[in-house]
Amino acid sequence: MKHAIDIAAAVNAKESSASAELATSLAVIAEKNEAINAFLFVDTDGAKSFAATVDERIAKGEQLPLAGVPVAIKDNLCQTGVPTTCSSKILADWRPPYTATVVERLIAAGAIPVGKTNLDEFAMGSSTETSAFGPTKNPLDLSRVPGGSSGGSAAAVAAEMTPISLGSDTGGSIRQPAALCGLVGIKPTYGLVSRYGLIAFASSLDQVGPFAKTVTDAALVLEVIAGHDPMDSTSLPEPAPSLVAHVNDGVVGKRIALVKELYEGADEEVVASVKNAVAALEAAGATIIELSIPELRLGLSAYYLIAPAEASSNLARYDGVRFGLREEGDDVTEMYEATRTAGFGAEVKRRIMLGTYALSAGYFDAYYGQALKVRTQMIKAFAKAYEQADMLIGATTPTVAFEFGSKTSNPMAMYLSDVFTIPTNLAGDAAVSVPFGTGENNLPIGVQILGPGRSEATLLAAARVLEIADGRA
Amino acid sequence: MTLPNGWEMVVGLEVHSELKTATKMFCGCANSFGSEPNTNVCPVCLGLPGSLPVLNQMAVELAMAIGVALHCTIAPSTFHRKNYFYPDMPKDFQISQYDLPINSRGYLDLPDGTQVSVERAHLEEDTGKSTHLGGSGRIHGADHSLVDYNRSGVPLVEIVSGPDIRSSAQARAYASELRGILIATGASDGRMEEGSMRIDANVSVRKAGAPFGTRCEIKNLNSLRSLQRAIDYEALRQTEVLDEGGTIRQETRHWDENRGETSTMRTKEEAEDYRYFREPDLVELDPDQAWQDRVRAALPPMPAARRARLEGLVSDLSDAQRDAIGTVVELDLDHFVIAASEAKADVSVALARSANEIAAGIEHVDKLSVENFVTTVAMEQKGELSATQAKKVLGVLLESGGDPGAIAKSLGFEQLGEGALGELVATCIEENPSEWARYREGDEKLSQFFIGLIMKLTKGQANGKAVIAELQRRK
Numbered sequence: 034m035k036h037a038i039d040i041a042a043a044v045n046a047k048e049s050s051a052s053a054e055l056a057t058s059l060a061v062i063a064e065k066n067e068a069i070n071a072f073l074f075v076d077t078d079g080a081k082s083f084a085a086t087v088d089e090r091i092a093k094g095e096q097l098p099l100a101g102v103p104v105a106i107k108d109n110l111c112q113t114g115v116p117t118t119c120s121s122k123i124l125a126d127w128r129p130p131y132t133a134t135v136v137e138r139l140i141a142a143g144a145i146p147v148g149k150t151n152l153d154e155f156a157m158g159s160s161t162e163t164s165a166f167g168p169t170k171n172p173l174d175l176s177r178v179p180g181g182s183s184g185g186s187a188a189a190v191a192a193e194m195t196p197i198s199l200g201s202d203t204g205g206s207i208r209q210p211a212a213l214c215g216l217v218g219i220k221p222t223y224g225l226v227s228r229y230g231l232i233a234f235a236s237s238l239d240q241v242g243p244f245a246k247t248v249t250d251a252a253l254v255l256e257v258i259a260g261h262d263p264m265d266s267t268s269l270p271e272p273a274p275s276l277v278a279h280v281n282d283g284v285v286g287k288r289i290a291l292v293k294e295l296y297e298g299a300d301e302e303v304v305a306s307v308k309n310a311v312a313a314l315e316a317a318g319a320t321i322i323e324l325s326i327p328e329l330r331l332g333l334s335a336y337y338l339i340a341p342a343e344a345s346s347n348l349a350r351y352d353g354v355r356f357g358l359r360e361e362g363d364d365v366t367e368m369y370e371a372t373r374t375a376g377f378g379a380e381v382k383r384r385i386m387l388g389t390y391a392l393s394a395g396y397f398d399a400y401y402g403q404a405l406k407v408r409t410q411m412i413k414a415f416a417k418a419y420e421q422a423d424m425l426i427g428a429t430t431p432t433v434a435f436e437f438g439s440k441t442s443n444p445m446a447m448y449l450s451d452v453f454t455i456p457t458n459l460a461g462d463a464a465v466s467v468p469f470g471t472g473e474n475n476l477p478i479g480v481q482i483l484g485p486g487r488s489e490a491t492l493l494a495a496a497r498v499l500e501i502a503d504g505r506a
Numbered sequence: 507m508t509l510p511n512g513w514e515m516v517v518g519l520e521v522h523s524e525l526k527t528a529t530k531m532f533c534g535c536a537n538s539f540g541s542e543p544n545t546n547v548c549p550v551c552l553g554l555p556g557s558l559p560v561l562n563q564m565a566v567e568l569a570m571a572i573g574v575a576l577h578c579t580i581a582p583s584t585f586h587r588k589n590y591f592y593p594d595m596p597k598d599f600q601i602s603q604y605d606l607p608i609n610s611r612g613y614l615d616l617p618d619g620t621q622v623s624v625e626r627a628h629l630e631e632d633t634g635k636s637t638h639l640g641g642s643g644r645i646h647g648a649d650h651s652l653v654d655y656n657r658s659g660v661p662l663v664e665i666v667s668g669p670d671i672r673s674s675a676q677a678r679a680y681a682s683e684l685r686g687i688l689i690a691t692g693a694s695d696g697r698m699e700e701g702s703m704r705i706d707a708n709v710s711v712r713k714a715g716a717p718f719g720t721r722c723e724i725k726n727l728n729s730l731r732s733l734q735r736a737i738d739y740e741a742l743r744q745t746e747v748l749d750e751g752g753t754i755r756q757e758t759r760h761w762d763e764n765r766g767e768t769s770t771m772r773t774k775e776e777a778e779d780y781r782y783f784r785e786p787d788l789v790e791l792d793p794d795q796a797w798q799d800r801v802r803a804a805l806p807p808m809p810a811a812r813r814a815r816l817e818g819l820v821s822d823l824s825d826a827q828r829d830a831i832g833t834v835v836e837l838d839l840d841h842f843v844i845a846a847s848e849a850k851a852d853v854s855v856a857l858a859r860s861a862n863e864i865a866a867g868i869e870h871v872d873k874l875s876v877e878n879f880v881t882t883v884a885m886e887q888k889g890e891l892s893a894t895q896a897k898k899v900l901g902v903l904l905e906s907g908g909d910p911g912a913i914a915k916s917l918g919f920e921q922l923g924e925g926a927l928g929e930l931v932a933t934c935i936e937e938n939p940s941e942w943a944r945y946r947e948g949d950e951k952l953s954q955f956f957i958g959l960i961m962k963l964t965k966g967q968a969n970g971k972a973v974i975a976e977l978q979r980r981k
Contacts, residue, residue: 072651117556124555129556130549130553131549229556235786263560264561266559266787316743346589350598354653389781392782393781
């Protein structure tokens with residue numbers, strides 16, 4: 034499949050058309066989606082109409098950064114009139130009356146939203162196995178998970194249904210599936226990308242970002258969706274950074290720290306890939322140091338208090354009163370209970386209970402309050418590390434894509450999938466996962482490059498070095 | 507009301523005031539009362555998935571104005587989520603300020619010279635409005651409920667007093683003075699009957715000098731009269747319980763206006779755990795000094811200062827006039843009295859006409875120009891109109907506007923000018939020679955006899971003062 038940047042160039046040059054590119058995408062989806070279950074909903078009519086609009090705009094002489102590029106949208110992002118379910122029964126029939134800022138920006142840039150992709154219910158999971166609508170299969174090995182929670186968006190790109198997609202990353206939900214599906218995935222700096230229209234899981238951690246096969250495509254998408262949005266109070270007050278122009282800046286003179294806590298405990302083949310990546314970056318002119326940041330070990334525990342606490346509040350509104358599922362009861366309390374019992378899956382319920390408990394009177398200080406202190410420690414520890422290094426490097430995930438069912442019976446084992454990615458969310462910083470090397474069964478391995486807030490251009494340039502060194506572009 | 511057996515009541519008030527912004531607290535929907543249900547709504551104030559709040563700058567400004575007027579400290583503040591399930595609260599949490607309110611540690615001076623401390627005046631969002639059909643009118647036992655989300659997300663300021671109030675009359679005076687301040691700042695229209703100002707009262711009793719007793723909170727008092735009655739009832743109830751050897755349970759109570767009683771809504775044990783935590787969708791609110799200074803500079807005079815100004819215009823102020831000034835300031839009619847004073851018209855008359863006639867027609871006050879008011883007062887003062895006639899002219903001006911002279915003429919008042927009145931007086935003297943003789947000899951009471959005759963002849967349209975002047979002239 035063509036890369037997004039090439040599609041846009043061809044459509045802008047009128048060598049191709051949005052409608053033709055869409056047709057290609059829809060054909061692949063029709064062929065593969067049944068087996069993979071990447072898309073929960075394919076918006077064929079809507080996409081055709083968007084494509085026609087783009088073709089008209091091009092005919093009038095407009096040049097659009099994502100002209101005619103089909104894009105898959107994670108199903109926790111709102112789009113007017115299009116089912117938006119969060120892969121939950123509680124929202125099964127909900128069609129939002131408004132469109133998320135990121136989706137609006139993609140449309141304005143000429144991209145064609147083709148449909149909504151599967152995820153772990155309310156983005157709570159690391160495999161798409163908690164989706165109420167069945168798991169997504171990893172296109173590289175259908176017996177294995179694509180990762181999660183943005184597994185559908187990752188699988189859509191890995192299966193070449195669309196060249197790019199949007200996911201959201203609360204604790205690794207873009208980077209982990211990117212790693213497991215052999216893609217580039219970006220968790221942008223908190224506030225760089227608007228959350229307006231992203232259905233909240235944990236508001237202080239959630240961030241929308243792209244999946245793509247190449248660093249340049251990922252950079253292109255991020256450039257389009259980033260930048261201040263007055264509808265999001267936590268949005269950074271600045272325009273989108275210039276990224277594509279800097280992907281070939283290289284790493285000469287950059288200080289990159291290999292961080293022990295970001296690969297220890299990972300499978301040997303994963304550690305080997307990380308070390309090979311470090312060597313490649315050094316060969317490209319970076320200065321390599323080794324660091325230990327012990328605070329990162331506390332990330333998982335803090336995350337599993339903060340994220341569920343926020344989720345317990347964010348998910349309160351699914352009460353059967355105004356939208357979504359309603360199960361009747363004799364009084365309003367019974368209706369709430371029946372609706373939420375029927376509507377939410379086990380993992381969502383587990384986290385709501387965990388979060389409710391962590392915020393309760395008498396437990397707040399010991400749990401949520403303590404987790405906030407850990408978060409502050411982590412922010413300080415990262416800041417200190419970034420005095421010594423421009424970037425940190427480690428693994429994205431401890432393993433390559435794992436088999437269905439292998440972790441579903443043990444939540445802790447599943448949670449550990451995100452042990453390397455969670456700290457970045459707690460700090461509000463940026464990180465990129467880029468494929469580098471392969472492991473068991475020739476499955477891809479993701480290397481994670483982390484940087485301080487607003488370091489996306491630097492991180493993407495380093496990722497590009499690895500992409501070239503890995504022979505991927 | 508005095509409590510029996512040496513008991514003293516201790517009262518603190520929580521006043522919720524809707525802010526008079528054009529739009530809601532976190533979205534662009536109109537903040538207006540009385541629209542068709544569920545027409546002023548959007549994804550944000552309906553709490554639709556994915557929507558986010560953006561703080562209304564005007565709400566912050568009005569909150570600061572209230573803070574300044576209540577002598578509060580304005581400080582950097584944060585928002586929290588107060589979590590509980592209720593159908594009229596779309597997100598099932600309310601965004602409110604918690605440990606760091608925008609305004610804290612102020613006070614309010616009451617007209618009687620007492621002072622009540624203000625602990626905080628914080629920003630929060632209002633809920634929608636539920637109507638429970640069937641059953642008791644409360645949610646439990648209702649057949650079904652209707653919710654109007656027009657009010658959802660309307661900005662509120664909650665003003666929390668210290669436990670400084672010692673009588674229901676003082677509570678009423680505090681609420682009334684606070685209402686005046688809210689209106690004067692432009693922050694609120696203070697309409698308790700529309701629910702734009704609602705009061706919760708915390709009531710406890712103690713023996714003088716003893717530590718505070720256990721308090722009960724009476725929810726949602728929506729008139730000053732209810733406030734005063736509910737506090738009296740509750741304080742008395744508590745003294746009776748205690749005098750009989752019982753104890754007071756900390757609880758939330760409901761005021762039944764018709765029965766004149768409070769009753770238990772929920773006890774402390776049943777109280778919700780609100781699981782407050784920082785609202786992650788909003789950033790810290792830290793109004794810079796320049797903004798605070800602008801708000802301070804733009805603040806109009808408060809009711810106390812305005813009352814003082816009007817009181818300075820009246821010599822030998824009576825209690826009735828003091829009350830009249832209170833009414834004039836409350837209804838924002840100061841400018842009528844001030845204009846009359848500046849035009850050297852009779853301030854007492856202007857005050858009385860403002861506090862009574864204009865107040866009675868307050869809904870039409872826009873039709874009455876200051877010039878027409880001053881002219882009418884001057885006509886009354888000069889005897890061209892009797893008091894009764896002047897009131898009627900003001901009534902017409904308030905109904906439909908117009909020119910006072912023309913209105914007086916059209917009402918047939920103008921024939922009572924000096925010439926016409928003189929003729930009537932002369933006729934009466936001629937027809938009642940013995941009474942006239944006694945009057946001339948100094949029996950002043952007989953002036954009332956002549957006034958009565960003239961009034962009868964003019965169907966009450968004569969000016970008593972002008973009749974006396976005519977009698978005096980002919981003496």
